[in-house]
Amino acid sequence: MESFRGYGKSDLSEDQDFRRKARKRLLIIIVSTLILLAVIIGAVAGTVIHKTNKNSGEQPPPTSSQLSSAQSTRAVCSQTLYPQSCYSSITAIDKSNTTDPEDLFKLSLQVAFDSLSGLSSLPETLMKTTHDENDNEALEVCRTVLNDAVDDLRDSISAMDVKSGEKVLSEKKIDDLRTWLSAALTNQETCLDTLEEMNSKLLEEVKSQMQNSKEYTSNSLAIVSKILKILENLDIPIHRKLLGEVKSGFPRWVGRGDRRLLQVEKKPTPNVTVAGDGSGDVLTINEAMAMVPLKSKKRFVIYVKEGEYVENVVLSKSFWNVMVYGDGMDKSIVSGSLNKIDGVATFNTATLGVSGKGFMAMDMGFKNTAGGAKEQAVAMRSSSDFSVFYRCSFDAFQDTLYPHSHRQFYRDCTVTGTVDFIFGNSAVVLQNCKIMPRQPLPNQFVTITAQGKKDPNENSGISIHKCDLTTPLDNLTAPTYLGRPWKDYSTTVVMESSIGGFLHPLGWAEWVKGVEPPASIFYAEYMNSGEGAAVEKTGGMGWLSAEVDRSSGG
Numbered sequence: 001m002e003s004f005r006g007y008g009k010s011d012l013s014e015d016q017d018f019r020r021k022a023r024k025r026l027l028i029i030i031v032s033t034l035i036l037l038a039v040i041i042g043a044v045a046g047t048v049i050h051k052t053n054k055n056s057g058e059q060p061p062p063t064s065s066q067l068s069s070a071q072s073t074r075a076v077c078s079q080t081l082y083p084q085s086c087y088s089s090i091t092a093i094d095k096s097n098t099t100d101p102e103d104l105f106k107l108s109l110q111v112a113f114d115s116l117s118g119l120s121s122l123p124e125t126l127m128k129t130t131h132d133e134n135d136n137e138a139l140e141v142c143r144t145v146l147n148d149a150v151d152d153l154r155d156s157i158s159a160m161d162v163k164s165g166e167k168v169l170s171e172k173k174i175d176d177l178r179t180w181l182s183a184a185l186t187n188q189e190t191c192l193d194t195l196e197e198m199n200s201k202l203l204e205e206v207k208s209q210m211q212n213s214k215e216y217t218s219n220s221l222a223i224v225s226k227i228l229k230i231l232e233n234l235d236i237p238i239h240r241k242l243l244g245e246v247k248s249g250f251p252r253w254v255g256r257g258d259r260r261l262l263q264v265e266k267k268p269t270p271n272v273t274v275a276g277d278g279s280g281d282v283l284t285i286n287e288a289m290a291m292v293p294l295k296s297k298k299r300f301v302i303y304v305k306e307g308e309y310v311e312n313v314v315l316s317k318s319f320w321n322v323m324v325y326g327d328g329m330d331k332s333i334v335s336g337s338l339n340k341i342d343g344v345a346t347f348n349t350a351t352l353g354v355s356g357k358g359f360m361a362m363d364m365g366f367k368n369t370a371g372g373a374k375e376q377a378v379a380m381r382s383s384s385d386f387s388v389f390y391r392c393s394f395d396a397f398q399d400t401l402y403p404h405s406h407r408q409f410y411r412d413c414t415v416t417g418t419v420d421f422i423f424g425n426s427a428v429v430l431q432n433c434k435i436m437p438r439q440p441l442p443n444q445f446v447t448i449t450a451q452g453k454k455d456p457n458e459n460s461g462i463s464i465h466k467c468d469l470t471t472p473l474d475n476l477t478a479p480t481y482l483g484r485p486w487k488d489y490s491t492t493v494v495m496e497s498s499i500g501g502f503l504h505p506l507g508w509a510e511w512v513k514g515v516e517p518p519a520s521i522f523y524a525e526y527m528n529s530g531e532g533a534a535v536e537k538t539g540g541m542g543w544l545s546a547e548v549d550r551s552s553g554g
Helices: 012-047 067-077 081-093 101-119 122-127 131-157 169-198 202-227 256-263 286-290
Strands: 270-272 300-304 309-310 313-315 322-326 332-336 352-354 360-362 363-369 379-384 387-390 392-396 401-404 407-411 415-416 419-424 427-431 435-437 446-451 461-465 478-484 489-496 523-524
Touching: 012 446, 067 081, 067 101, 067 202, 081 101, 101 131, 101 169, 122 379, 131 202, 169 202, 169 407, 202 379, 256 360, 256 387, 286 300, 286 313, 309 446, 322 332, 332 446, 352 407, 363 415, 407 523, 415 419, 419 523, 446 461, 478 489
Parallel strands: 270 300, 300 322, 309 332, 313 352, 322 360, 332 363, 352 379, 360 387, 363 392, 379 401, 387 407, 392 415, 401 419, 407 427, 415 435, 419 446, 427 461, 446 478, 461 489, 489 523
Antiparallel strands: none
16 A cells, blocks of 8 residues: 655665664654653543552552642643743642643633733734834734634633533544634734735834743643643543544534535525626625624525626624635636735735634635736635635635635635645645646746644644646646645645646755755655656655655655
8 A cells, every 4th residue: 555755755775764764763752752651640640540459559650639739730831842931821820729731721721811812902002103004014914813813712711611620621622722722823923924024124023022922822732732632541531523524525514504505406595695787685795794793603695696706805703604605616706916016915915815713615716816926916815713615716826725724624626826826824625626736937936835834733734635736728837846844844745636747756845945944844645646646756855855754655
């Protein structure tokens, strides 16, 4: 059976060397894991009923009540990237001297929430001190994403708010918490990325003031990622409810009612119909969005009749459970042209930008017509948790599709672009899609993905599954790669897909030519087919074999 092929390909001697290094690395990991378990078990042992061995006279491990609160907190915080800030911030607000890891996690959430809440007013404060257009453009993005980050932390705290004595851990809950905390980190990084993109003189000031909130959020993410899951290994019961696929082909979190809306031949009855020719309820999509009730738990359905609607549509975090459907991905089209060269931050260039949870789109097309010379110009940006795009098209050049954060699913869609044209830091799956690189500007190369994972504990990454990587025309001559690492933990997998002969034999590219990426990236291919999936022609680049599974061909 074919296995993962990572960043590039290798000859036999390189494979043997890699296996030797891998075995050594595996041994180190096993030993480290045993040491880790020994450290943490003291902090969690109080929640487990241990059975003593009467025949041997062995004594059970010390319970958490036999450890001091400081020892428990240090054990928990030892698993974070910032153990000192974790320990000092939690002990500063711990009035009960708890040793329970769940309680310590709750305290870490409160620390992160308080810090980020205080920071969320910073953009507006700074806007009063500058008249620079680039500063204000970036600060507008910061105001949006920092408020969204606060909401993600608020959701995390609410999820842990249960009656006294109850345990809240479950596999689903842990996945939710990791998603929201990953998104909170992504939103903070987006603010800094935008300040840098717009060459704002305020970058260093904001970065300095944001340092604590980023560390505290990362600490909470590390705790829920590494420590709470150990409870299962210690036989503490947690409820299993995996988010796998079902026979419908959609993730399990797509409810039965929503699957019916997507799959039945008869289109759903809309709450409002958009028609540019006047035959509907409103003329524009933005008029329809103005009719959506905020934070609605019921599905609100908008039907967009055939036509091209030249408008930029933005749905904030308060627009829940909106569904938009049209007459076909090449018939009902939303078109915009905002772009970086004209002074708009990448985040704000999206023709459609959606943040409210549960967004669904079907049989729609989204375009950014700015063209390659205008650089970053997004057709669609989604920060919507549990968002689904079915039979939709996304057409632009650089930065076409921006799955920014949270959990997203794309099925039977088409994506066309040039540079980094699928990018972001969500947990996203593209399945049965057509991914079509197009000819870029002279002296440019094409990169299909640019994944932005910055923290090792984030549950984000791009999965391209059973897709067709092809070209819309036969004129693609520029070097074309599956992706390049935008951030230090960039994670992308291409599996069971058909890859055309346009792909450069190396498969993957550096972020900056000649600069070796960090070993922490993970890029892999698995059981792909087509001329571009071949491994024989790949040359040697040392950094390509850093930290990925390259055990055999793919």
